[in-house]
Amino acid sequence: MNEKEHWLARSSTIRWLWRVFALMLAAVVLWQLWTPVHGHFGIDGLFGFHAAYGFLACVGMVLFAKLLGVFLKRPEDYYDRDV
């Protein structure tokens, strides 16, 4: 392909985007130093709770989906062959 790589797909841009993302992650956690969070249940008011919980919940769901996939995934034409 001769066309020039789109600026958004250049590896330099992607590296740069990762840096910005890391900064944002740090910023939203540090923001909590200034803004106390009053949770409903105590634990959800802890420093960085939502960050850790969001991350771990997602990792858990991906792993669970992966596990379920072992049992429930079938080839795409599964329903077409059996009829």
Next chain:
Amino acid sequence: MFEIILPPAFFLIFGAILVAIVRPALRPVVALLAPLVTLYAIWQVEDGVRLAVSFLGYEVQLVEGGPLRRLFATIFALMAFGGVIFSLRDAKWWELSAALAYAAGAVGVSFAGDLIVMFVFWEFMALFSTVVIWSGGTEAARRAGIRYVIMHLVGGIVLKIGIEGLMIHTGSVEIRALSLESFDTWMILIGLLVNAAAPPISAWLPDAYPESTPTGGVWLSAFTTKTAVLALILLFPGTELLIYVGLWMIFYGIIYALLENDMRRILSYSIVNQVGFMVCGVGIGTEMALNGAAAHAFTHILYKALLFMSAGAVLAATGKRKCSDLGGLFRTMPLTTLCGVIGALSISAFPLTSGFVSKSLIVQAAGDEHLLWVWFLLVAASAGVFLHAGIKFPWFVFFQKDSGLRPPEAPWNMRIAMIFFAALCLLIGLFPALLYRLLPYPVDYIPYTQEHVLTQLQLLLFAGLAFFVMLPWMKRTLTITLDTDWFWRVAASRLYRIIERLANALRARLEQGAKDAVASLSARLMRSHGAEGVLARTWPTGSMLLWSVSFLLVLVVIGARMSAG
């Protein structure tokens, strides 16, 4: 007593009929006007029962107004308007006509004053949504449509059993809050939950919707499940069971979407997920939660239609539907990408988008009621929404690898529809009061507090981090995932075949047994009655005479002895 007005749904029905019969050049005009006139009519309906007619000895209430009903009817009409803009170049006349009739059913249910009217429009939706699915035109669409319509007609029968039971046992078909204390109300609840795509039959939705045309999917995403949510709010507010049903739907949607490769099936699972939030809100049942369920239905229709529009535009331009075939489309479809991303951010409830101001009401209600586990699960699911729909959909369709596809940008009408809905998503996100004013109960809630924005951003951005960290695990595979529909698509036919085989074996056995019995009987008959049988032999007449004389002799002797005695 009642002012004479036409039910707003009738305008859409007229529109649907006109679209089918007018000249092609006039079709877009009629199709665009019908939802607008309907929208005007919707806002003329005042609170209370406005139109009742006598039908089979019953007074049926065709139109009953109210803030909740107006809210749902409004979004249905808006949706129809946006849907027409999106579809008017590509959709065939029958698809457009059926889609308008389908929307009419949803508007009709919104204003239904009693269960009879609700049921009639409910079935109206089932029929015309099936036509929209069949408009997909493929063999897969035909089969999926048949499965879909069977499911909905069976659900309709269950609903009807409940309504008739209630009519007989209580004498009233008023729409009011019911409690789960009788068989009738259980039947009604089950009938409603079929349309809400609740477990265990959620599979009808991701089975059927992705088989529609690129434009049909946009319509299908909006009406059926959200009218079910409205009916649940009206009939079963605060039913605790719905909390668990909703939570199940939420996680079912996330997990199955994570495993899915077809882009519109990802979005379909995500409908089940989002409707789960609403059902959960109905189950919590406080004013805040019911407001949340209604608000979320409103915003959801906008961003889900927007997501289906961007997916439809991609499908129309590339003819491809699998994530594994797509990617890198942002190069040539920048506007579709941007609108898809806005839809994705909205469904993820990012601050400044519509999802943020509506979903928060439900989560806040769970917190206010101190429902510890419900709250924790809802928050985890909010992160999961970003994972499966918020990032996964746009990432795999528009970014990830360069698929080499260079499709043209979507045509002008699709662009206008997407911009319209994206703008509405942002407008509600920026000015939540616009939506809050329409909710059934007064809203005493401010979504934009530092605390709330902060916690939501932490949750979502770290969910995003999890996505990219786990990306190797999310690699798309050319697979489908088994669901409960396996039971009726495979197990049922296998069971049928087993029964058939057993029945055949039994029949063969019986047949053989009968043959054997006949054979042995005939052999026995042959032995006695056959040519050589004892009973068939010829006897000489002489022996007959001999025997007769002997008998006579014996009789004479006996007679003589008796008279002598």
